[in-house]
Amino acid sequence: MPKKTFFNLSDEKRQRLMSAAYDEFSKMPLEEVSINVIIQQSDISRGSFYQYFEDKEDLYFYCLDLLKKDQNEGISNCFVQANGDVIEGLRLTFKFLYHYYVHSDYKQFYHHFFVNMSYRRSRNIFEKETKDKQNKDLVCRYKHLVDHIDQSSLSFSGEEELYEFVQYIFQMIHWTLSKVFLQSLSEEEAFKMINNRLSWLENGIRKK
DSSP states (O other): OOOHHHHTSOHHHHHHHHHHHHHHHTTSOGGGOOHHHHHHHHTOOHHHHHHHOSSHHHHHHHHHHHHHHHHHHHHHHHHHHTTBOHHHHHHHHHHHHHHHHHHSTTHHHHHHHHHHOOHHHHHHHHHHHHHGGGOHHHHHHHHHHHTTBOOTTOOOSSHHHHHHHHHHHHHHHHHHHHHHHHTTOOHHHHHHHHHHHHHHHHHOSSOO
16 A cells, blocks of 8 residues: 555646556556556656555555445445345446446456466455455445345345355456456356356255
8 A cells, every 4th residue: 555655745646656557557467567667657756656655566456446446336336226136236236347347448457457467466365355354444345235235035144144245246256257357258258157156146056
């Protein structure tokens, strides 16, 4: 995460640095990105860069974090539109995130994230998200979604279980979205994949 000095910059300078970062991270894998190119494009010195961030990984994950925050309102709206139906809320969320990843200005950023992220880094991201389960911001985000879910027809013993279920499903959604980039899935193939998984959850796998 950025150091305090980063937030002391003017809005224009912060925006210039972030635009340069997104531009470079959208062109090539993280390992190949040059800090020199970013500082040249953003018109700052190398010394100044290290006053704002620890290294390029620190900047990269801040970029990723900003995109996640940008998605939160859209995800919340999906659950509002679903009128309490958790499966429909998740289905709408997948549709929203699919178009956010595949059809937005950040398509190439996400392409390199999913295709070129090393096993070590992807595992570290997962472990961080697991450790962040108790993080106040993360809990509040999912709790807000839970508030829009009709729990009367669900078999969870309490809100905590429902929270854990929603978190688990979001991991499945992002895993499915990664397949879009890793396997070049079409939109039809991607939606078939997520609909199958949501159907298994909703209806079970045993014959009735």
